[in-house]
Amino acid sequence: MTDWANILINAGLTALYLFLAICVGLLFMGIARKVTARIHNRVGPPIYQNFLDVGKLLAKKSNIKHNWIFDFAPLFALAGVLLALAYLPMGGYRLLSGDGDLILLLYILVIPALGFALGAGASANPNAGVGVMRALTLMLSYEMPFLLVLLSLMIYYNTASLTTLLEKQMHSVWAIDVLPISALAADIALQGMMMEKPFDIPIAPHEIASGPLVEFGGNYLGMLMLYSAGSIVVETSLFVDLFLGGGIVLNPAVYGILAYVVNYIVWFALIFVVWMIAIFINAVFPRFRIEQAFKFYWKWPTLIAALGLAQAYIMSVILGVSV
Amino acid sequence: MKEFELFVGPQHVGVTGNMMYHLWVDGDTVVKAETHVGYLHRGFEKLMERRSWLMNVALIPRICVPEPDVNEAVYAMAVESLMDWEIPERAKYIRAMVLELARLSAHLLAISGYAGTIGLYTIPQWLIGDRDYILDLFEQLTGARVYHIYIFPGGVRWDLPNGFLRKLEKVLNYLESRFKLYDDLLFQNKIFFDRAPDVGVIPKEKAIEWGVTGPNLRACGYAYDVRKVDPYAAYPDLDFEIPHYPKFGDFEVLGHGCDCYSRMVVRRLEMEQSIRILRQIIKKIPDGPHTLKLPNPLAWKVPAGYAYARVESSKGEYGYLVISDGGKMPYRVHVRGPSYTHGINVIEKIAPGLNIADFAQTAFSLDVCPPDIER
């Protein structure tokens, strides 16, 4: 009996947790639209606009029939992002964890892109095909600096587990204080990961009519919108977890439930800041061509990340100041 | 990889208006392009043969939507040639003023469309917002925002309203103060420098032969402008320069000319010249009648003959060949739109070899306006 109760409570908590994360993502999309509108000198939609959009899309029915892979693709993308959400600590709370989950997370982040690729392939629309090719190339380009950044963190903190990483940051200082160079490289990589300008190449509407999304409509598009809301949280939260200590200011072991609430609020504020930086950059830059983005990523951010790696190596291995 | 077909348009964000480019793409590179037009064909030339000389004034602005005034001006000039009318000086100045305002608004639209294609959505928001002040001026002057029907054979419909020139001066000052922002955001943007130069190049030696005109020709390094080579309205009395590659003033000269970058910078510099011209007009505009004393408009008989009039629109040379057989209606009107060559012949020739990411920006930098292709 108690087992069942436990499972039910756990399931409820999980659902609430993922639901909250998606809501935060949708709210962020609305805020981004409002902020962008203010930069454009206009009023902009209400910040809850994206909730209405998602509701409308989910209430619509999609009449587009290609094959079952196409139907499966949005689910695949959404499931991928939910899994990533489950693995990411948000305000110190996380559903799943394990040793070496820093590397696992990298692979989970690829799942949604595969979902897009499946859907685009099934729809046989050339625009979608080009868009997916671009998305995969873009992934290949930002992953180079990002891997170097992860490596520097692993060397400095001597762990491949996110939980340990957070704990170590909680007991000393945030990683951004000791590894600022790596943090800079990670933020540039983050811009590409979130597909904000100048790296919104895969969905460029003027070139390929919104790319992988071109065939999706109705409730499929609604699911994809939920996916993108979730991925905003995943990506900003990833940065916060890696470099800003996951927003953990109070030790849950000492303060209990209060710590969770405070940490969640701090985490929210931190991912908001990271998101706003991305939005401001988004508003004032045109987009690269894909090969320019590739060259850019393999040049400057990679160089910066390599510098960060060297710093981490010198500090931890040679000077031995690692925590 | 086998080449695949890509249809840009008619329902697509990357086309200027309602037309279609049919691309054959290999990997990321366009190997062949074909333009398909006709989605906006209304048979203007046929309809004009069925309407009287004066009724046509209401019809023609609809040929080119972003810049309707050139149609009115060029039609009026052609009819005046046939009638042998010399219009009053004040009307000439007012026409020049209207045409320059139209050029400003069309360039603002062209630049914002271009910025949209490379993904800078802040520029369209600002520029089109600012363009509305020019439309407000038009509204005060003519009563309409888009189709003004203001210039007509013999002069202009009515005189300037009170205080119009003062308001014009204010708008010019405002626009000039905004140019700095546009430059910071677009014309000095690093990614614009990365993307635009040496993209969509028209071979310089072929440019004239291919029928390239207007800012696109000037971006190739020829300082040809109908306002100088075949002057009309009040332009002979006005002092202005023709910006052309490589004379870009404060702007950097990147690339080798004839590319998207030069075309956009030429447009940007032309806006400055338009403001300069408008300032001179405000100072120099003479008093006097704004129109000739016209005969009964219902019974206009235009002497038989051929007349060709041309003006410099924001897109290039705009001309009407008007043929009269002495009747109450034109016998034949042929509209020579600048986009006719840019949108079909030029783009089909320069598209092979372009990256598909650059196709939209090339099409927008040529400033193709489909309604004046098919009319």
Place this chain on the structure above:
Amino acid sequence: MTPENPNPLPSIIPEKDWKKIQRMLSKRSLWMVHFCTGCGAMEMPPTMTSRYDMERFGIIPMATPRQADLLLVTGYVAVKTLKRIVRVYEQMQDPKYVIAFGSCPINGGIYWDSYNTIKRLDKYIPVDMYIAGCMPRPEAIMDAFLKLMKDIDEGRADGWLRYKKYYEKYKANQRRVFKRWDE
């Protein structure tokens, strides 16, 4: 093709309330197709941008018809364009709405005697809202959007249902003006 959107949760939400919720949501988030069918598209940029800003009402342009709910037929419709408009309209997902823009789709406007423009749009696809004028000012466009929202809320914007009901008749009319469908 099912005629209407089925209610996914029949036991929790009654059919009537479900439709109400659906209408309430779709009225506040009308996405329009980015399709400049005619010269009226000239007044769309000012409506979209900083001076008039239609995003206030949740209306944004969408790149493909699959994602959109609202089709604006901006101005005269040439026969060649009508074929594309029908294609776009049929690709849109239900519920979908059409606004005919300017005097030309109402009665032909200034092109009443042109050989290449159709005179009345509602003979070929159902129209939910007309905006008169040549060209309609941005204020008129915004007004039409607000009126359409009200119509949707009250269930009067039922063009997509009429298209299904009189599908054969609409198709017959379309076939009269274009000979081929293969292209």
Place this chain on the structure above:
Amino acid sequence: MNAVGIFKELGIEYEEMKVKGNKDPRYRAKVDPEKLEDIILKFKNNGFRHFVALSCVDWIKEGNMELIYHLFSYDNLEDVFLSIYLPRDQPKYKSLRHLFPQIETYEREIHEMFGVEFEGNDRLGEFILEDWEDMPPMRKDFDTEKYAKEKYGSVPLVEEGGEKE
């Protein structure tokens, strides 16, 4: 060499068109269709490198079609209009698209709108119109009002009213 000089050299009669508004002179000449290609080449080699337009006029009373080749010189600032006349019932001419590439587009349009056949242009065919079955619409004997009334006026209204929810 300016236009007058070329006309005199080739022995072609020309007339000056009336111009008000613009400043440059415009010359119009009727030339022999056989010699047109050489004449255009002569002009092209003498600075008339800007091909402005190719227009077609249907002179129904005289029973012929006029093709007007319009050239402009940026060096001399002159316009030249060279007219050729073709029989109206079977208008046929050779394609001159090798001289100026944009002539190809004009020929496509004139083929569609006036029914003039251009030999050597392989892109003639549907250009602006689609599924057109009547006579070429720009011909003077084509009645656009009658056509519009017959084609669009006869389409019945779809029964309105719809179903209320």
